[in-house]
Amino acid sequence: MREDLITLSKREIERLRIIHRVMGKQMTQVKASELLGITDRQVRNIIGKTRNNGDGAIAHGNRGRVAANKMPAELEVRIGGIVKRRYPDFGPKFASEKLEEREGIKVSKEKLRQIMIAKGLWRVRRRRKEVHQWRERKAYYGEMVQMDGSHHDWLEGRGPELVFMGYIDDATNRVFGLFYDYEGVFPAMDSLERYISLYGLPRSLYLDKDSTYKTTRQPDTDELLRGKMAETQFERACGELEIEVIHANSPQAKGRIERTFGTLQDRLIKEMRLAGVRTKEEANLFLEWYLPIYNERFSRVAREEGDLHRPLVKHINLREIFCIKGKRTINNGYIVK
Structure with missing residues (x-):
């Protein structure tokens, strides 16, 4: 390119036209600053550079230069x-x-x-438009914990398909979880028992309407006499511990934990791949190392100070609560029904 040629953008050509009008006394500096969206002091600086260095001064000074921090x-x-x-x-x-x-x-x-x-390793992705109103987070740590099971090929074929029983605190985004072979009453009880042993009793659990957490059967006689709705073994255990159970009415209502599962299905899977994790036992050992790092990075400060988890009373034996319980009667023939 010839050195005496000056390349200007359309915006710079328009800026030069306005500057020439100011220099020709056809426009005030104040009006020019309004049109250009800059201060009148900047207008005076541009006029001075144009007078001293010609019209080329309107172009950015770094044009054509190689950036000092350009990667080799x-x-x-x-x-x-x-x-x-x-x-x-x-x-x-x-x-x-x-x-x-x-x-x-x-x-x-x-x-x-x-x-x-x-290199063709990434494509530009457009953000999806949010069409639903976000629910405000709870104010306190331990006020509400969202719980769900994520069914996924967590080990990418290196081992069995597992279910991640995950817990996410609504106020802080802190995550706890363990891998199990399936989602059911025993994994749900076992994982909640482990959560309580670490953090205490949350005020409430936010769950979906999976049959593990909510039943469709009618109340039996005993439940009717006590004025209670039919409940699952998991709901019964939570009731004994005075943990309120809240059921979500739609998948969108559990968006916070679903988004967390999406992040874990991206990051956690790749981390376990790099670490060569192949079994459920190895995966749970890996979580002991990984989740504190994850929480350090992705958790947030609750709006209000304080922890609403309740300490477990010493005389309560969780094993006597997290079990299958049923009432039976013995008739006159000493037969258990």
Whole structure:
């Protein structure tokens, strides 16, 4: 390109036209500042540069220069190769974290996104429009805990398909969970017992209407006499511990825990892949290390100070509560019914 040629954008050409009118006394500096969206002081600076250096001064001073912090092409190629070999299905943010943590290469999420797009490893994604109103979070830690089971191929074929029984505190986003072979009354009771042993009794549990948590049967005679609705064994156990059970009326109502499951199905799965986890036992041991790191990064401060988890009274034996209970009668023939 010839050195005496000046390349200007449409915006810069319009800016130069206005500056020439000010220099020709056809427009005031105040009016020019309004049209250009800058201060009148900046207008005076541009006029001074134009008088001293000509019309080319209207162009940005860094145009045509190589940025001082531009990444060398060799490093871009190297990074692209590493991502393609080791992190092909990682998003730019997660991949940048792993590059720094495991490869010792520090690169910003945006720069890595550009490299991945150029290599065909990432596609630009549009955000979906939110069409429902978000429910405000609870104010206190322990005020409400969302609980659900996530059925997924967590081990990506390296081991059995598992269910992640997850708990997320509504106020802080803190996550607790364990892997089980299935979602049912025993995994639900076992996981809640472990949660209580670590954190205490939450004020309420927010659940879906899976048959483990809500029954469709009619109340039996004993329940009718006590004025209670029919309940599952899990609801009965929560009632004995004075934990309020709240059932969500739609999948959208459980959006907070579903989004958390989506994040874990992305990040946790890849972390377990890198660690070579193959069994349920290894996966649960991995969670003991991983979840504190996850909570440190993704949890938030509750609106109000204080922990509403209640301590477990010493005389309460959780094993006597988290079990299957039923009432039986003995007739005159000493037969149990």
